[in-house]
Amino acid sequence: MVVLVGVINCLSYFFVMQIIQLNVGGFDNNYSYLIVGENNEAILIDPTGNKEVIEKTIKDNNLKVVLQLLTHDHFDHTELVDYFKEKGVPLKSFEDLKKENPFEIAGIKIKTLFTPGHTKDSVCFKVNNNLFTGDTLFVAGIGTVDYGGNKVELEESLAFLSTLDKEITLWPGHNYGGAKSTLGRALENSHIRPSEKMLAQIKKKVEEYEKQVQ
Ligand SMILES: [Zn+2]
DSSP: OHHHHHHHHHHHHOOOOEEEEEEEETTTTEEEEEEEOGGGEEEEESOOSOHHHHHHHHHHTTOEEEEEEOSOOOHHHHTTHHHHHHTTOOBOOHHHHHHSOSEEETTEEEEEEEOOSSSTTOEEEEETTEEEEETSOBTTBOOOSTTTOOHHHHHHHHHHHTTSOTTSEEEESBOSSOSOEEHHHHHHTTTOOOOHHHHHHHHHHHHHHHHHHO
16 A cells, blocks of 8 residues: 555656647737646746637646746737736746746746847746747747847847757747747748738737727
8 A cells, every 4th residue: 555655646746748839819820838737737928819718728728827927028928917917827027037047836947048139038938848939039030129129139149049959849929930840940940031011010010009008
């Protein structure tokens, strides 16, 4: 019996980390992510877009969201932060991330890579062999520096990312060119720039949003 209890205890320490990519719509094909760790506890990255999509996934998988993280502070990545805060899910701020790196929660070790460029506060989260890149790097292209960014810093951050293992799975903040890739392939595609038409569409959407919140 003692042995059996030992086995059960032992088993409870082994869990398979799961990544759920959520197609939440939002401003422009945004992704939120749930990383599921021990005891069905989950970390929510970039809570945004359609909250029903996120809530249904939480319910269907019987998850308890224990932390919110942001890849950066643009409105289209943060729309549901207050909603989940009100439900008791804390947010680790950019300042918090600087103080504790790496950190561990739900049995998952998270390393924050500070990758300014798209914005001053842009980060990537490295979890095992996965990299959540927000708007720093997409499957095909990089985030614009037009909204609080800096081109030189972005180039430096991409150079830094190119020092990492190229086989790492890349999970971007938007579906621009695909849902996921490897870091190596995404870096090869990082020269791709959105068309003038696409940039004009984004500009229009931002203006519409700013009007709404005024
Ligand atoms: Zn952004």
